[in-house]
Amino acid sequence: NNSLLYKNLVKPRKAAQASMYSSNSELSGEIMVQVIPFTGQTLADAKKLVEDSFKEFEASGVSDEDLARFKGSAESQFINTLSSVSGKVSLLAMAQTVTGNPNQIQKRLEAIQSVTKEDIIRVYNQYVKGKSAVILSALPKGKNVQPLSSDNYSASNAGYKAPDYGYNGLKYVKAKDNFNRTIMPGAGPNPSIKVPAYWKSTTPNGVKMIGTANNEIPSVAISVSVKGGGLLAAKDPSKAGLADLVAELLNDNTQKYTAEQFSAELQKLGSSISATAGEDEIVFQVSALKKNIDKTLALLQERIFHSNFSEDALERIKKQTIEYLKNSKNQPAPVAAAVYSKILYGKDNVRTIATVGTEQTVANLTLADAKVFYNTNFSPSLTSVVVVGDITEAEAKSKLAFLNTWADKKITITPPAPGKSFYKTRLYLVDIPKAAQSEVWAGYLTNLNYDALGEYYRLGIMNYPLGAAFNSRININLREDKGWTYGARSAFSSGKFGGTFTASASVKASATDSSVVEIVKELKNYSQNGISPEEVIFTKASIGQSDARRYETNAQKAAFLSRILEYDLAPDFAEKQNQILNGISKNEIDVLAKKYIDLNKMIILVVGDRERVLPGLQKLGYEVVILDADGNVKQ
CATH class of the missing domain: 3.30.830.10 (Metalloenzyme, LuxS/M16 peptidase-like)
Structure with a gap:
């Protein structure tokens, strides 16, 4: 949330989403900009803001911090790809296909660190600036929303010449072996799953902890879960959606950093910290490279204990949430999930709307509501911590010691009301x-x-x-x-x-x-x-x-x-x-x-x-x- 598109479209509440990404394959690639404007903003307005953002980029260029953010994020993303068998296989196979040598991991890491500001400007000028684009206007049904322009494009094969892929003159040579390809190979015996050695602990103020060490890649994952979440709306159903609102506010400004500054710090470290609300908990998810864990946990402490809930962030998040709820009613899948829950539990059962809320409940939430929720419902005795990766038990406890000073408070979580039974389809x-x-x-x-x-x-x-x-x-x-x-x-x-x-x-x-x-x-x-x-x-x-x-x-x-x-x-x-x-x-x-x-x-x-x-x-x-x-x- 520190990109120019975010600054110019999302933060001033002109769009619910604005993003740009590239997808590159062996033969070709794609660069895409996607904007979902708020009601009242035309697609022409959105296009103008995107074009203005490109002009701003051309004028400001790439800063040293921009480059550091890219390198930190790219390095971390690449290393974490190696954590699974499928990730390893994909990287090795792609390297073999493209270069003829599967062992390109170190070269990829070196390539990331060798990118310069001049490289970025060169690529922008070559592939983005002034280039033609296919523009798609996706319009809501039944609404008087105009497309950016009338359709003016149709695919044509005129002048197309198929490339020579080098297949002419090739002769098929059947493999010679004793392998019977008419019989599917049988699976081996089921592996015996062994739970890795793990440690458990409880802090003096009641935080439950569990962890396991694994140094296959130099990365650490931590989750901090605070029980309650959407279920706390049972105390006051008119506050449905407050848990999700608080989680989003926790992802925004802190006392020390703006949301953009906080995001920039994380990107430079190649780390991520996010808060999400569920039906029965709010969870902080943390990912960091081993070498950057100390700085990342300092940011986690800032996010948990020193958030700075602001009226501006509140109104922006409320507007995004309400727009999401409105748009969801035009799509069969989210409608099915919402209505199915209401049929099973009863339309008036608060658990059907507790976490995200409705357009009406979200619109009525205030900054005071968010502060009361946070100050009243966050407690160490409701908190559990999971630590996994290249970190020992002693290191984890030492680096998370800031949780030990968290003052406990007794909180009662009301179980949700039961649902309905049916005796005929x-x-x-x-x-x-x-x-x-x-x-x-x-x-x-x-x-x-x-x-x-x-x-x-x-x-x-x-x-x-x-x-x-x-x-x-x-x-x-x-x-x-x-x-x-x-x-x-x-x-x-x-x-x-x-x-x-x-x-x-x-x-x-x-x-x-x-x-x-x-x-x-x-x-x-x-x-x-x-x-x-x-x-x-x-x-x-x-x-x-x-x-x-x-x-x-x-x-x-x-x-x-x-x-x-x-x-x-x-x-x-x-x-x-x-x-x-x-x-x-x-x-x-x-x-x-x-x-x-x-x-x-x-x-x-x-x-x-x-x-x-x-x-x-x-x-x-x-x-x-x-x-x-x-x-x-x-x-």
Whole structure:
């Protein structure tokens, strides 16, 4: 948030978003500028501001600090790419393809550090300044918003000559070996997942800590989680959205730095610090290279304890949030997520809007509300810290010692109200006029909490061939066999306050009613007839093999340790999960399917073009209830 586009478009509240990026491949690349203006700003206004920003760049040039920010960010991003097997393979394969030598890591790092200010200006002049561009105006349906200009471009092959790729005269030479390519290679035995050695500690003021050392790359990831989040809106539902607002304010100005200065410091270090709000927590996520961890944690301390909530930032964030909420009502996917929650939990249940809020609740939030929330609800006894990477326990405790002086306060978090139960399948429809695709969701509240070794874990195994694997029944049916969707799925999801089972897909509008029929058919068949012996074998092998790559990166390890801390899991829980996976029988899975894939408990939600999809849905035999985008019943 220290770019010229941010300064000239976002900060003065003329656009919700403004960004520029490049994507480069072996044969070509793309440079794109994307702007989402606020209501009242025309696309012509936005284009003028972008052009003015280019002129400002040409006049001001590249500063030493600009260059330092680029180098710090690029170095960190490149190093962190090496944290996973897929990242390593991608870099090695690309280097081999482009240069003929896979070992280019050190050269890439040297290339980053060798970039000069003159290089940047040269590239700008060569690829951006004065260059022609394809300009796309994406307009909201049903609104009187004018495109930047009328269409004036159509693709033409006139004068095109296909390049010579060097294929002429080549002769295919079949490989000579004893490998039988008609037989798919079998997978090896499932790896035994061992939880890495980790340490746990609690500070005198109640901060819970957990960590593990890993020096494969010189990088550190830290998360600081403060319980509460959106659920705190249960105390006063009129303040729904306050948790998200406070998190965004925590990402803005501090007492020592403006938001732009803070971002610049992080970029020079190649570090990141971000605060996000969830239903039951606000989390600070930190990533830093080992060599810059001290300076990064000094910035984290500034962000947590010395933020400077301002009226200007408040109004900008409120405007962005309200614009996001308005735009979401024109898109089937976010409408489906919001309305599905309101159907299951009840429209008046605050947990359906607690974290982000509504247009009305966000508009009424004040700076005083934000300060009261922060001063009242942040406490060390509600805080947990996860530390992963190239850092020892002693180093972590020493560098995070600033948390030890945090004064504790007792805070009560009210559990959310329970949701609704259904005893007959009912179909709900939300109208998004002219939508090219429909969202189809089916599910119910399971009332099951997360359990690493109990029935909840076993439900994940049961659901895998139904809707979790790529070749699951639901995905094969709707995507591979019918071609109606890019992906269809089902999942059980639970935390500490119950959970859901949901099957869902984004499908082309003409197949909406048929998709409902096929999803219901797959759910009913699995519930009644259970899993096949072949699916049992596949599920055990697939889950067992994929587990080996679920804890590679620092972020993955941090999420794993966070779960151990959150649910007080034993060190050997992953081994016990592996035992459950290997030992579960077809009969056990069939019993779970019959018990939990119960269509009588489920509702079906369709979000799409009412005029186009309603006639087909009415023929399916369900009671059809028409809702608006806020979940209110319509006639």
